[in-house]
Every structure is written in C-alpha cells, then in structure tokens.
Amino acid sequence: MLTAPWVCRSCARLRPLGRIVFPTSIRRASTAVSTGLQPILLERARKITAEHEELVASLATDFNSKTAKRVGEISRVATALKELEDARASLDELKSLLESEDAELRELANDDLESTHTQLVGLEHNLTLALTPKHPFADMPCLVEIRPGPGGTEGRFFGDSVFKMYQAYCANKGYRTRVVKYESSDSEGSRGSEGEIPLQEAVLEIQEPGAYQAFRGESGMHRVQRVPATEKSGRTHTSAVGVWVLPSFPENETSEAESEFDNPESDFYIDPAEVRVETMRARGAGGQHVNKTESAIRLTHIPTGTTVSMQDHRSQSTNRDYAWRVLRSRIAQQRREEREELARTLRNSVLSNAQITRGDKIRTYNYGQDRCTDHRSGLDVHNLPNVLVGGEQLEKIIASVQAWLTEKDTQAVIADEQAAADAAAAPAGGGGGGKRSK
Amino acid sequence: MPRLRPSLFWRAGQISPLAAKLLRACRDLPSSLNELRWIREHLSLSPLTTSVNAENPKALLRLQQLCERRAKGVPLQYVLGNQPFGNLEIKCRPGVLIPRPETEAYTVELARIILAERRSRTQPSSSGEGTQQTSMNVVDFCSGSGCIALQLYSSLQPTCPSLRVLGLDISPKAISLARENLRHNIHLNKLPHHNTQQSTHFRQADLFSEDHIEKTLTDQKWDVMISNPPYISHKFFAQQTSRSVRNYEPKLALVPGRHLQKHPDHLGMGARYNCAPEDVFYARLLEIAKTLKPRRILLEVGDEEQAVRVVTIVCQDAMLSRLYTDVEIWRDEPHPAFQRRRIGSSGVGGESEGGPGRGRQIRIRGSGEGRSVYLCQGDE
Numbered sequence: 001m002l003t004a005p006w007v008c009r010s011c012a013r014l015r016p017l018g019r020i021v022f023p024t025s026i027r028r029a030s031t032a033v034s035t036g037l038q039p040i041l042l043e044r045a046r047k048i049t050a051e052h053e054e055l056v057a058s059l060a061t062d063f064n065s066k067t068a069k070r071v072g073e074i075s076r077v078a079t080a081l082k083e084l085e086d087a088r089a090s091l092d093e094l095k096s097l098l099e100s101e102d103a104e105l106r107e108l109a110n111d112d113l114e115s116t117h118t119q120l121v122g123l124e125h126n127l128t129l130a131l132t133p134k135h136p137f138a139d140m141p142c143l144v145e146i147r148p149g150p151g152g153t154e155g156r157f158f159g160d161s162v163f164k165m166y167q168a169y170c171a172n173k174g175y176r177t178r179v180v181k182y183e184s185s186d187s188e189g190s191r192g193s194e195g196e197i198p199l200q201e202a203v204l205e206i207q208e209p210g211a212y213q214a215f216r217g218e219s220g221m222h223r224v225q226r227v228p229a230t231e232k233s234g235r236t237h238t239s240a241v242g243v244w245v246l247p248s249f250p251e252n253e254t255s256e257a258e259s260e261f262d263n264p265e266s267d268f269y270i271d272p273a274e275v276r277v278e279t280m281r282a283r284g285a286g287g288q289h290v291n292k293t294e295s296a297i298r299l300t301h302i303p304t305g306t307t308v309s310m311q312d313h314r315s316q317s318t319n320r321d322y323a324w325r326v327l328r329s330r331i332a333q334q335r336r337e338e339r340e341e342l343a344r345t346l347r348n349s350v351l352s353n354a355q356i357t358r359g360d361k362i363r364t365y366n367y368g369q370d371r372c373t374d375h376r377s378g379l380d381v382h383n384l385p386n387v388l389v390g391g392e393q394l395e396k397i398i399a400s401v402q403a404w405l406t407e408k409d410t411q412a413v414i415a416d417e418q419a420a421a422d423a424a425a426a427p428a429g430g431g432g433g434g435k436r437s438k
Numbered sequence: 439m440p441r442l443r444p445s446l447f448w449r450a451g452q453i454s455p456l457a458a459k460l461l462r463a464c465r466d467l468p469s470s471l472n473e474l475r476w477i478r479e480h481l482s483l484s485p486l487t488t489s490v491n492a493e494n495p496k497a498l499l500r501l502q503q504l505c506e507r508r509a510k511g512v513p514l515q516y517v518l519g520n521q522p523f524g525n526l527e528i529k530c531r532p533g534v535l536i537p538r539p540e541t542e543a544y545t546v547e548l549a550r551i552i553l554a555e556r557r558s559r560t561q562p563s564s565s566g567e568g569t570q571q572t573s574m575n576v577v578d579f580c581s582g583s584g585c586i587a588l589q590l591y592s593s594l595q596p597t598c599p600s601l602r603v604l605g606l607d608i609s610p611k612a613i614s615l616a617r618e619n620l621r622h623n624i625h626l627n628k629l630p631h632h633n634t635q636q637s638t639h640f641r642q643a644d645l646f647s648e649d650h651i652e653k654t655l656t657d658q659k660w661d662v663m664i665s666n667p668p669y670i671s672h673k674f675f676a677q678q679t680s681r682s683v684r685n686y687e688p689k690l691a692l693v694p695g696r697h698l699q700k701h702p703d704h705l706g707m708g709a710r711y712n713c714a715p716e717d718v719f720y721a722r723l724l725e726i727a728k729t730l731k732p733r734r735i736l737l738e739v740g741d742e743e744q745a746v747r748v749v750t751i752v753c754q755d756a757m758l759s760r761l762y763t764d765v766e767i768w769r770d771e772p773h774p775a776f777q778r779r780r781i782g783s784s785g786v787g788g789e790s791e792g793g794p795g796r797g798r799q800i801r802i803r804g805s806g807e808g809r810s811v812y813l814c815q816g817d818e
Binding site for chain 2: 184272277278279285286287288289290291292293294295311313314315316317318
C-alpha cells in the first residue's frame with residue numbers, strides 16, 4: 001500500500017512553491033506600450049508653464065492676438081501641471097503626517113494615501129495628454145474616401161459595404177453627412193450577395209467639426225476575408241479596400257475658408273494655374289448643336305499628378321465645387337503626410353518601425369469567423385453584422401483606435417523630447433534645439 | 439446613328455430594364471445609368487413619389503413613364519422640366535431652348551471678370567468716386583429661358599447696389615417661361631426679391647425691328663450686352679445637330695431665318711447684310727452695339743470659324759474696331775489665367791484687311807471648341 005497518493009513529476013515540482021501560476025495569455029497584436037510620466041516630459045511641462053506665466057504677464061500690459069492664441073494653446077499644460085504639483089504636495093504632506101506621534105492621525109493619512117495615489121496617476125496621464133500636440137486638422141470636418149484595392153469585383157462589393165457601414169455609423173451617431181461621390185464601375189452589371197454595387201470610388205463628407213479627429217484612425221487598408229457570391233467551390237478570398245480620411249472645410253465659414261485657400265502658406269492653397277480643368281465633352285460640335293446632359297468635370301493638379309473627376313450631379317457648377325473641395329483636401333493631406341514623413345525620419349527611435357503607412361492593412365473583417373480585428377489596437381470583436389451596420393461594436397473598435405493613436409502621439413512627443421535633450425547634452429550637438437514635428 | 443451592340447443592351451438590362459430602355463436615347467451605358475439615377479432623384483423630390491420602390495406603385499409608374507419619354511429621344515431637360523444653371527434652377531419646356539453647359543461656363547466667367555474689375559476699381563479710391571459708378575445695366579438679346587440674364591443678376595446683385603437686367607426675346611413662350619423662371623428662383627430663395635434699385639425684366643421684342651429696339655433700349659446707358667442668338671446654318675442643322683435637338687428643340691432659337699438677311703426694313707428696300715446667312719444675327723447685334731456702345735459684349739458662336747468671322751465684322755468696321763480694343767475668343771472652358779495665348783491678326787485670317795496697317799491682337803482663351811466672342815472697350 002502506498003503511503004501517499006501518486007503525484008506526477010511536474011506537480012511534485014510545483015508543490016513546494018505552494019501555488020500554481022497560470023501563464024496569463026496576453027495578445028500582443030497591438031504596438032501600444034503604456035508609459036508612466038517620463039521625467040523628460042515633466043521638464044518640458046515646466047518649461048511651457050514658465051512660458052505661459054511670462055506670456056500672461058505680457059498680455060496684462062499690452063494685448064496681442066498672436067500671444068493670446070499661444071496662451072490659449074498652452075494653458076492646458078499649465079493647468080495640468082499645476083494640478084499635478086498640488087497633488088504631489090499633498091502627497092508629501094500626507095507622508096510627513098505618517099511619521100507623526102498621533103495614531104489616529106496616522107490612520108487618517110493612511111486612508112487618504114491610497115486615493116491620492118490613484119489621483120496622481122490620473123493627473124499624470126492628463127499632463128501627458130496635454131503635452132501631446134493636437135493634430136492641426138483635428139477640428140475640421142472630413143472627407144472619407146473609399147476605393148477598392150486591386151483585384152476583382154469582390155473588393156468592389158466590399159467597398160460598397162464599407163461605404164454603407166460608415167454612412168450608417170454616422171446616422172447612428174447623429175453626424176451630418178453628405179455623399180459627395182458614389183460611383184459604380186460601369187463595366188460590370190452584377191450585384192453582390194447583399195445587393196451591393198461594384199464600387200469604383202465613393203466620397204462621404206462628414207460635416208461635423210472635429211470629424212477629422214474622430215475618423216483619422218480609419219485611414220488605411222481594410223481587409224476582407226469571405227466567400228464571395230461568385231465563388232462556386234466555397235473558397236475564402238481575401239481582398240482589400242482603401243479608406244482615406246481627408247480634412248475638409250466647413251461650408252458655412254466661407255470667409256475663413258476662402259482666406260485659407262488664398263493663403264500660399266496654407267496646406268489648402270492651390271495655385272489655379274497648376275490645375276488643368278477638363279470638361280469631359282470630347283466629341284464634335286457643342287453649344288446649340290447638342291443637348292446632352294454631360295456635366296462631368298475633371299481636375300488635374302499638374303505638380304503632383306492628382307486627379308479628381310466628378311460627374312454625380314446634373315449641375316456642372318456643383319460638380320466643379322465638389323471636385324475642387326476633394327482636390328484641396330487631397331493635396332492638403334499629401335502635404336501633411338510629407339511633413340510627417342520628414343519628422344519621422346528625423347526621429348531616431350524604434351517608433352519609426354511601428355508606424356502604420358498607407359499600404360499596411362489596419363483591420364480585418366472575417367466573415368467566416370464572424371470577427372473584426374483591428375491590427376493596431378489589437379481589439380477583436382465578434383458580431384460582424386453589427387459592425388457592418390455601424391453599431392456599437394464599430395464604435396468600440398473606433399474608440400480603441402483613438403486610444404492607440406493618442407498613445408502613439410504621446411510616445412512621439414517623448415521621443416522628440418528625448419532626442420532634443422540628447423542633442424542639447426552632446427557638446428558636439430551645438431545648437432541642436434528641439435526639433436519637433438510641426 | 440451607328441447601331442448599338444446587343445451585348446450592351448444585355449449588360450444594361452442586367453442592371454435595370456429601365457437602363458436598357460434609356461440606352462436608346464443615351465447611346466452609352468455610363469450616361470444612361472447617370473440619367474436613370476437623375477430621374478430617380480427627380481422623382482424623390484416630389485412629395486407624391488418620395489420613395490421609388492415596390493411599395494409605391496404610383497412612383498414606379500411615373501418612373502416608367504419618364505423613362506419611356508426619354509427613350510423616345512425627348513431631351514432629359516424637357517422630361518424632368520428643369521436644368522441646373524450656375525446656382526439657379528431653370529425650368530425647361532418644349533418651345534424654348536435648353537440652357538447649355540457651355541453657356542453656363544462663359545456666363546460665370548463674364549460675371550467673374552466684371553466683379554474682379556469692380557473690386558479693383560473701388561478699392562484704391564474707396565473714399566469718393568468709386569461709389570458713383572455703381573449702377574450696372576445688362577441687356578440680354580435672345581434670352582430664351584432667361585438663364586443668362588438670371589445668372590448674371592444673381593452673380594452681380596450682391597456687389598452692384600443699382601442693377602438692371604433686361605432680357606429680350608421674340609418668342610412669347612420664351613418670355614413667359616423666363617418670367618416664370620424669375621419667380622421660381624425667387625421662390626426657391628436663390629434670387630432676392632426685387633427692390634427699387636435692382637431688377638430683372640423680360641420683354642418681347644423683335645431684334646430686327648428698329649422701333650422695338652429704339653423704344654426699349656435707347657433711353658439708357660448699357661454696360662453689358664450679351665447674347666446667345668441662333669447661329670446654326672441650315673446645312674449644319676441637318677447634318678451636325680443631334681437628333682433630340684432637331685426633333686424637340688425650337689428651330690427658331692437655333693437657325694436664323696432666311697428672310698432676315700434680305701429685308702432689314704430700316705436699311706431700305708434692296709439692302710442686305712453682307713455676311714453668311716448664319717451670321718446675320720451678329721451683323722445686327724453689332725449694328726445695335728454701335729448705337730448702344732456697351733462697355734462689354736459677349737456673343738455665343740458655333741465654332742472657331744464663326745468666331746473668326748464675327749471678329750472680322752468688328753475689325754472691318756472703323757467705329758467698332760476703334761471702340762473695342764480688347765477682342766477675345768473664348769473656348770468652351772474659359773479658364774481665367776492659363777492657356778491664354780496671343781495671336782496676331784494674320785493668324786486669324788488674311789481676310790481681316792479692314793484693320794489698316796495695325797496687327798490686330800486677339801486672344802484665345804481656355805480649352806475646347808471656340809464658343810464665344812468677347813469684346814471690351816479699353817480704358818480711356
């Protein structure tokens with residue numbers, strides 16, 4: 001008879017430890033890494049606060065709209081830092097109380113310590129956010145362009161699904177939208193399994209201010225994996241749809257917008273001489289000889305080769321206005337991307353490897369597994385139909401991407417600060433001031 | 439008309455049977471799909487047929503009817519009853535010419551030029567004299583649906599405190615439609631209500647009758663004269679116009695009558711205009727220009743050759759060539775700044791020997807086919 005029950009070797013080895021540790025499985029699909037408050041950021045916040053105080057003092061004596069604007073921009077940092085420092089001061093006070101003779105007082109301080117600590121973490125996060133520069137287009141409405149990737153009809157059908165998804169999402173959230181362009185490819189007369197048309201290109205304008213910030217994470221290749229309606233042997237196909245989010249100008253603020261258009265410094269400025277305008281009316285006699293309803297218009301920005309063609313509306317002037325709008329937005333986005341690219345190459349950190357560029361897939365819609373995965377935030381949601389009708393699952397994904405974007409921006413700020421500090425510390429670096437992305 | 443391939447009809451039928459039907463008039467798949475969409479959009483605007491689907495048989499029937507009419511070759515503008523023009527909506531009805539996109543392009547460009555000049559004139563001397571030159575009178579001969587007159591009124595109205603636009607046409611149908619268009623666009627809030635200083639009027643008048651013109655025009659100074667007269671020759675009407683133009687649009691607005699050249703009654707019996715029969719309206723309009731002396735003239739023409747002929751009429755007349763120092767030919771797309779090139783009078787044609795010794799400089803602007811002739815008085 002055995003005195004002890006049989007125990008397998010691995011359990012026997014664990015037994016002396018007294019507990020079993022299960023490896024917690026963490027999905028590492030995301031590139032996001034959480035960071036505490038870096039000393040370098042604190043340094044920067046102090047600098048900005050000093051500048052803030054100086055500027056406020058100068059504003060008291062003579063008013064200058066430029067200064068006032070700057071004060072408005074950096075006051076967020078100043079308040080966040082002040083709150084943080086207050087919290088730190090109270091923490092120190094509590095710590096000193098802990099060493100006091102009075103037992104009752106010690107107990108009270110101990111109670112408070114916990115809450116102050118959590119508060120401190122929140123405030124540190126706030127300060128990081130405040131230090132993260134706002135995207136220059138953040139307050140603008142946006143244009144969402146949807147273009148199927150190379151490949152057959154399947155991608156075109158899914159392009160239509162994506163367009164409908166964003167349209168429904170905006171309707172659910174109560175955003176005002178307008179279909180600027182919705183063009184099917186004419187060569188194919190077929191319909192998808194859910195009545196989708198083969199999309200050539202679609203442009204959806206979301207007219208709410210701030211829509212650019214809300215949707216800019218949607219830019220990139222959206223991949224679909226499903227069995228197409230045309231597939232006989234039931235194989236899953238993979239195709240992709242490109243979604244580009246461009247800044248656009250609010251319509252009613254024409255005076256401001258026009259001044260932006262005429263200002264050569266602005267990203268939205270386009271020299272009319274660099275644009276070739278073509279009305280697509282090629283054949284023979286015009287004027288009174290024919291009465292065709294061709295109102296199509298094509299703009300070509302010669303230096304970049306960007307073309308926009310528009311033929312959705314009966315009115316030629318509407319087509320022209322929309323075409324100019326889309327062209328301006330595309331050029332502005334290109335210029336912005338070029339600058340960001342430049343800033344990225346200046347930054348000597350691992351971050352540059354983690355960037356998502358235009359060609360990378362950002363999200364997968366898998367019909368077979370009823371799953372939608374965002375490859376940046378690493379979030380998996382099931383219930384794909386809900387995503388495709390723009391329901392709360394899509395909202396969840398978009399929110400996770402927003403969080404990821406903020407995280408990424410914060411890291412960029414830290415990296416820049418680090419680079420600036422290194423440059424300042426190195427004697428050979430000389431006048432290497434803070435090179436920040438604009 | 440070349441025969442269409444059956445496969446095209448089959449492909450269109452796959453999308454919608456109505457698209458296949460429209461193919462008969464549209465002749466290609468993209469434009470028939472576009473027109474089908476526009477017909478649907480048009481139906482969705484009217485309250486009875488807001489949703490065109492299976493639950494609304496009335497709307498489906500209406501859709502069927504409209505496509506049927508369009509398939510017969512009736513211009514879409516007559517089927518739907520309107521055509522966007524600039525920022526206005528112009529009603530269209532059989533018997534009145536449909537506004538063309540080229541007309542829209544040069545009208546908008548003319549308005550832009552006038553506004554740009556006003557701005558540059560008023561800015562340097564904003565204190566005194568700038569405010570005196572604010573009155574503006576525009577006359578539109580052969581106004582048809584009124585599109586040019588109304589579009590100019592709409593563009594100039596915000597900056598010209600005193601503005602009068604007059605449209606003249608011989609056809610009573612056109613005059614009543616133009617007046618209706620004025621009311622319609624005011625109703626749509628696309629045009630402001632009239633006031634004592636700003637107004638648009640349409641009046642029936644025969645361009646070739648001296649008393650009509652004298653009665654209506656000579657009491658006033660006119661700044662702008664614009665016209666889209668009939669300019670197609672009988673030959674081109676038979677050969678070059680599209681079927682829907684020939685069968686459904688008024689010939690009165692397209693082809694100058696044969697009788698016009700022979701009997702300009704104010705010139706006396708036996709006198710006649712010394713020009714091609716299709717250019718007779720330009721001869722008459724330039725004759726009127728000699729008495730009215732408007733600062734700017736814009737005349738739509740059929741092609742570049744006709745434009746050159748009109749320029750030649752101007753060059754050969756001593757008074758006109760002295761008055762109008764800026765002569766330009768605008769193409770379909772008169773873009774403001776680029777693709778502007780200068781050619782000498784020898785380039786226009788050897789027949790312009792009327793300009794004694796002077797090499798007449800005319801500019802050809804934009805891209806496409808020659809579309810209009812623009813004359814402007816130089817600054818004294």
